[in-house]
Amino acid sequence: MLNLDSIDVEEIAAALADQTDYDHRWLVDPRTGEVVFWTSDTGIDGENPVELDELDLIVIDPLPSYVWYQDMVDFAEGISDKAAGRRLSASLQGKGAFRRFRNEVYDHRPELISVWQAVRDARARVRAVQWLVDEGLVEEQAAQRFISDNPEPALP
Template identity: 35%
Template structure:
């Protein structure tokens, strides 16, 4: 049986698409996406602590803002798999496939050819966006298409995790 969870899809979609220097986790109690920076995770892994007392002492030596971030990261690590799930990031292959699929939907053969050339080789994403810059209507359709693709990925991931969108 699937677990029903009220989730902010916009927040979750953002987490899938923007996880370069940040890891995102789905809180299974609140349905929110919680972010932890790679720097915080690195600091946590390198705190000199053998037991809970050492850990508390090591935390006290950090800046106050960092203590809060580290405590949240510790809470996530402790609840991984039960309260929290790591949200996967979209890989560049999926983004490239989205561009190919979008090009296939275009009725403007000239634009389709320009974009097909743009996505060849290094810098494909930048060139793709550069071409679309000169075609505002197609650019808006691209944003809508990309959002729909991302939402499908998010929904598939939730389904694999046994989670159903609920109120």
């Protein structure tokens, strides 16, 4: 098992959120917890192509977009400014919801930017730690300690 304090949880969170369609993957070394970036053209060192199955690393598959979408729904429904909540909820309807939600927060509700980022990032870190537990890389007890030490911020 790895020591959770030695793992870049933010980097794992970013990998789990990476929804791009490019030919790349994020991987973690189960011996060290180091996160590396792989592409089919340049491998993990940026120069030498290598097949994924030749590496003794664990692939970090991104979580489905509905997971991240739910964060936006929860935020819109949880804020006390009901008018802002309705506008944010409306932005989530149909295709392009991520872009519209971001535009609504950043262009029309700048007072919500820092709290939205804090909530989004806190949830992403928890997912990263849970992913590490699910992969057998860190102990459940360490994960629970991390989660209790890093609570999600209260909504305004």
